[in-house]
Amino acid sequence: MTEKLERVAITPRNPLLNASRAGNLPHVPGIRVGDYIFLSGMVPVDPQTGERSHGPIAEQVRLTLSNMAHMLESAGSSLDRVLRVHVVLADISDMAEMDRVYREFFPVDPPARTAWSMQLRFGNGCEIECVALAG
């Protein structure tokens, strides 16, 4: 009666955004199971070059959320189907600037969100993960 769900790894249409695989890190950018998509922490990677891009925080958040949108669209979903977001900032004082850009991406009925500051790697100013509805 209960159908056995399986995991399907998400591959971005733009291979330059497959940062974890390119860096030989032991995780995939996202996994779809049934009706849900779980994305790894997305980081500010330039979709033209695949390199990390460390401009002002507004730019980093914009790149990161654009990459999140691309990842969701590659899996047949989109930003308006995001349920919950975790925003991690390297510097908590970037909160207001992050929030300003974030609102551009989720103008109506935004998802549940928690934002805080933690130590990030590779000099990234932000890392953003989400759970979304598939399809």
Next chain:
Amino acid sequence: MAVRGGAFIFVSGLTAIDPHTGERRPGTTASETHQILANLRQLLEAAGSSLDRVVKVNVLLHSMLEAPNMNEVYARFFPEPPPARTVCGARLPDGIKVIIECTVLA
């Protein structure tokens, strides 16, 4: 340590403990990662699931400088394709070096 809800199992943040005594087993980032993932494997198998059904992992490290040491051990536990994951550095209590939580398919 874990709660099942429908198709998913939600596992608490695990720290390095001896599975027989429940005592903490402090060590290096690598040894704590190894202990945690060995315990996780056992916990999931006891619940009728397994490491290859893990969907999303959050790893908290006491220092992001230790990320390569964690990754080296971590990579040995998960078959391809590994789960989605986020790794961050955080202030952890009691000298703990690694905490790993995850969402798993039952």
